[in-house]
Amino acid sequence: MIDDLQTLCQRLRSSDRAALEEVFRRLREPLLRYVCAIVADATTAHDLVQDVFLDLWLRRTTLNPKQPLRPYLYRMARNRALRYLRDERRRARKRAEYLPKAPAVEPLAPDVRLESRQLEELLARWLDELPERQREVLVLSRWHGLSHREIAHVMGISPRTVNNHMLRALETLRRRLQALALMP
Amino acid sequence: MNGRLPSELPRELEAALQERSPEERRQIRALWVRLGALEPSVEKVPSTDAAWEALAVRLAATSRLARRPRAAFRHRWPVLVVVGLVLGLIGTYALLRTRTLAVPPGTIQTVTLDGTTITLRAGSKLHYAPALPWRQPRRVRLIGEALFEVVPGHPLRVETAQAHVEVLGTRFNVRAWPEARETRVTLLEGRVRVRARGISRQLLVLESPGQSVRINMEGVATPERSVPEQVLAWRQGGFVVIDEPVGVVLRELERTFALRIEVAGPLPLDRHVTVLYQQPASPEAILQDLCLTLPCYYRRISRGFVVEAVPSAGR
Numbered sequence: 001m002i003d004d005l006q007t008l009c010q011r012l013r014s015s016d017r018a019a020l021e022e023v024f025r026r027l028r029e030p031l032l033r034y035v036c037a038i039v040a041d042a043t044t045a046h047d048l049v050q051d052v053f054l055d056l057w058l059r060r061t062t063l064n065p066k067q068p069l070r071p072y073l074y075r076m077a078r079n080r081a082l083r084y085l086r087d088e089r090r091r092a093r094k095r096a097e098y099l100p101k102a103p104a105v106e107p108l109a110p111d112v113r114l115e116s117r118q119l120e121e122l123l124a125r126w127l128d129e130l131p132e133r134q135r136e137v138l139v140l141s142r143w144h145g146l147s148h149r150e151i152a153h154v155m156g157i158s159p160r161t162v163n164n165h166m167l168r169a170l171e172t173l174r175r176r177l178q179a180l181a182l183m184p
Numbered sequence: 185m186n187g188r189l190p191s192e193l194p195r196e197l198e199a200a201l202q203e204r205s206p207e208e209r210r211q212i213r214a215l216w217v218r219l220g221a222l223e224p225s226v227e228k229v230p231s232t233d234a235a236w237e238a239l240a241v242r243l244a245a246t247s248r249l250a251r252r253p254r255a256a257f258r259h260r261w262p263v264l265v266v267v268g269l270v271l272g273l274i275g276t277y278a279l280l281r282t283r284t285l286a287v288p289p290g291t292i293q294t295v296t297l298d299g300t301t302i303t304l305r306a307g308s309k310l311h312y313a314p315a316l317p318w319r320q321p322r323r324v325r326l327i328g329e330a331l332f333e334v335v336p337g338h339p340l341r342v343e344t345a346q347a348h349v350e351v352l353g354t355r356f357n358v359r360a361w362p363e364a365r366e367t368r369v370t371l372l373e374g375r376v377r378v379r380a381r382g383i384s385r386q387l388l389v390l391e392s393p394g395q396s397v398r399i400n401m402e403g404v405a406t407p408e409r410s411v412p413e414q415v416l417a418w419r420q421g422g423f424v425v426i427d428e429p430v431g432v433v434l435r436e437l438e439r440t441f442a443l444r445i446e447v448a449g450p451l452p453l454d455r456h457v458t459v460l461y462q463q464p465a466s467p468e469a470i471l472q473d474l475c476l477t478l479p480c481y482y483r484r485i486s487r488g489f490v491v492e493a494v495p496s497a498g499r
Contacts, residue, residue: 017243021236028232036226046229050239057243124222141194142216143223148196163196170197170212177215 005069012060020060024053027070030144031077037139038081039088048080071146071153078154126176134169137162191217285310287328290442292419297322299335304328305418307439321350329359331416334374343381347399350377356390357415364432366400370415380404413462421464429454433474434491441467444488451480451493 005026011019028049036045055076063069127135133155140146140154141162152159193201193216201209230238287293287304294303298315300322308328315322321339334340336353343349344360346367354374360367369378371390380386384403396410410426417424423440425433431453434445447453457477461470471482471489481492 024236024239025232028235032226032229033223042226042229045226046235050235053239054242054246058246120222123218124224127222138219142219148194159196163200166197167200170215174208174211174215178211
């Protein structure tokens with residue numbers, strides 16, 4: 001699949017529109033999920049991903065065929081998403097709007113038998129509470145199947161740091177589950 | 185949705201977990217599997233087909249505006265310009281900088297600057313800039329004493345602390361030692377124009393050979409006659425000082441013979457004396473002569489002499 005993407009990258013360089021369509025059909029959906037995980041809004045994520053592909057087409061002549069295309073696109077999407085978040089925060093600060101906080105989870109008694117559904121909700125919430133980078137590493141690795149090297153490229157950190165972030169995130173989640181005696 | 189994603193841990197993670205207990209490893213693997221099912225699906229967005237249609241419309245509007253690949257030199261030209269400027273500045277400085285010729289004590293040196301022969305006395309310094317068409321007349325700055333032999337057609341301006349001497353083809357001696365605080369210009373041939381640098385800015389033209397003038401910060405004294413052989417005695421190894429303070433004579437002895445003279449006791453350093461040795465003479469003979477007139481004693485030390493006042497002559 002990787003080699004395949006690299007030949008597509010070559011075709012893109014020679015301004016092949018069909019190649020762009022193929023890349024779009026293959027990577028739009030994962031990118032959409034990824035951007036949505038960052039900006040937490042489906043419509044915004046859709047717009048940002050459209051912009052990413054437009055930008056890819058505009059800069060097709062400067063693509064490096066030796067550079068893996070998938071992490072490259074993830075990186076473009078990540079930059080856009082983070083920029084969007086930054087601008088959004090600034091706008092929010094200007095409006096001085098304070099959104100009502102999500103209702104706090106009532107602490108669970110350890111002996112409560114949890115439904116699988118509830119457990120998932122709890123895990124999702126804890127995932128959101130992880131430090132930003134730890135969560136991002138976990139998302140890219142678990143939900144997008146990116147290798148450590150690819151994640152390192154997307155986030156601009158070293159593969160070693162990727163592993164450390166991931167270990168720390170998993171350890172936190174494991175401890176929390178264990179504290180509630182949810183871990184068999 | 186993520187059925188195709190493997191549920192085993194990434195290789196690096198597995199390796200890092202090797203030192204954990206089997207129980208922890210099992211828990212983390214279970215957590216990993218559970219996390220896989222946790223991804224929320226993205227809802228309420230256009231399908232991929234619809235999205236492609238929308239993108240294709242936008243592409244049609246912009247496809248002509250493909251960004252040109254940035255050529256390498258586009259990034260580098262500001263660097264090249266800066267490097268060029270710096271090199272140019274360094275080159276200009278190296279070309280235009282003022283050079284200095286310093287004559288060590290005990291020697292006499294001769295330099296030629298476009299037609300002008302300059303003979304510099306021991307311990308003198310000459311600062312000069314390279315000859316440039318827009319810097320006429322050529323300027324040199326003298327600290328010390330030198331004989332200038334200027335070929336006609338090469339104007340020259342000699343600057344000292346007290347005076348400017350402008351010449352067009354002539355021979356003249358300039359004596360401008362820092363400790364004497366005066367400049368003495370002696371004309372040997374031709375014509376020179378001397379301008380005082382102090383507040384007076386007096387101008388004086390020396391026209392007859394043998395004329396000599398002293399310039400200090402107060403202004404220009406009336407020209408006096410001097411004997412060219414005496415003024416130029418230093419070129420042949422002679423030692424002539426005409427009517428100058430003892431302190432200047434001692435400094436001149438130090439420079440000319442590259443030795444050290446230390447003064448011990450109260451010597452009348454401001455007294456004006458004249459020493460005439462037109463033929464080469466030893467420093468010891470000159471000192472002996474000087475000590476007879478002052479009076480004083482002198483004694484040899486490793487690299488020179490100590491001059492002492494006679495105790496009974498103490499003031």
